Amino acid sequence: MKYVEGSVLQYDDRWRFTKCTVSFENGIIKKILDGSNRKPAARGVIIPKLVNAHTHIGDAVVKNASGTLEELVAPPNGLKFRVLKECPDKEIVDAMKKTADDMFFSGVSFFCDFREFGIKGINQLNNALKNKQIKCVKMGRPEKLEYHRDEVNEILGRCDGIGVSSISDWDYPELKKLARHAKRKNKMFALHVSERTREDIDKVLDLRPDFLVHMTKASESDLEIAADSNVPVVVCPRSNVFFGNIPNIPLMIKKGLMLMLGSDNAMINNPDMFTEMEFAYKVSMIYGGVSPETIFNMLTVNTWKFFKIQGGIEEGGPADFLVLNTHSSMDAIVKCSSKHISFIGGKKCMKR
Ligand SMILES: [Zn+2]
Incomplete structure (x- = not known):
């Protein structure tokens, strides 16, 4: 099991940031937990791919x-x-x-x-x-x-x-x-x-x-x-x-x-x-x-x-997320560059 933690961007009827830890294994998100309690593979702003x-x-x-x-x-x-x-x-x-x-x-x-x-x-x-x-x-x-x-x-x-x-x-x-x-x-x-x-x-x-x-x-x-x-x-x-x-x-x-x-x-x-x-x-x-x-x-x-893509960051969904080294605001995300990606989730996840 791997973990990333930080400000997670999720969508219901609008976009919200929540401080959490995301655990994942074999390309699937297992749990999204409040706060930080593990040694994460990466820290930052966690957004969907x-x-x-x-x-x-x-x-x-x-x-x-x-x-x-x-x-x-x-x-x-x-x-x-x-x-x-x-x-x-x-x-x-x-x-x-x-x-x-x-x-x-x-x-x-x-x-x-x-x-x-x-x-x-x-x-x-x-x-x-x-x-x-x-x-x-x-x-x-x-x-x-x-x-x-x-x-x-x-x-x-x-x-x-x-x-x-x-x-x-x-x-x-x-x-x-x-x-x-x-x-x-x-x-x-x-x-x-x-x-x-x-x-x-x-x-x-x-x-x-x-x-x-x-x-x-x-x-x-x-x-x-x-x-x-x-x-x-x-x-x-x-x-x-x-x-x-x-x-x-x-x-x-x-x-x-x-x-x-x-x-x-x-x-x-x-x-x-x-x-x-x-x-x-x-x-x-x-x-x-x-x-x-x-x-x-x-x-x-x-x-x-x-x-018909299952794209959000949700328990049981694919670990298709990115960890970004930026601020937790939508304004910061649209002005980000791919150089701000510090971790790519997925089946073969990787640090950058
Ligand atoms: Zn064309």
Whole structure:
């Protein structure tokens, strides 16, 4: 049995700090006790691990990424597609493994990845994540911008759903067939929306997506329609700013959208969610700001609810917590860096 002690951050209807000792064994929290009475493995502020709701770890292998959104990431001829087509399997898989490790060591327990390149792409992702503690919701997609029933069946047999670039890249009837197929198989369907240009929200929602990514160019009414349809949105502020856009997080919150946070393309951003969290908090100030709790929810409770993750620090739950060397306030946590992590809980827990 191991122990950590300090100020534990837990959620019921809001976030609270309590002075306690947390005991855990084999990756499971056994007891949460008042005060300190053991020799702990670490002392500090104990918070749940974070969730990264949107990545493309497959493009970690691409170097010198500079250019417009279209030049870099648009299928089928953007830089990432050209580089990855030429790149040996092993190099791609090794870069993915490293990115997954970087994410784990910066405090992420769970991420959702969009993987390109059809069946081959999903196989590479599955290989990269073998024996990793970090968990992943895998979203594959057809190799070409075309619907082929057998290919989709095979992809869906190896992952959790389909995640595509955007309706603008696809022939709409083909995309509709793809979305319907995923839903028929009880798998997820998600897509990037209104990132480069505003896209038709009614057409997007007719695809019955489980979640949307970006919405930086969406109008106020588009945000309202998505909110009224209870479709959550993943925002990726560092990625958006890289391409010259600023997501209006305060407006999205005001319109009632459920927001999650992602680091997007690994060739553009490192997947450190402490960096993303601080950036999201600061960039929101341009549009009037939101509370640190609102930002923190985007990497914790909102994602737990959506992805059905058991994420809080609770007796009997997974020991997915971090010990931070900082103050016990939400303001301090959103401004923390992953360098403040002194201990990572889990099956293979470790001091840092
Ligand atoms: Zn993306």
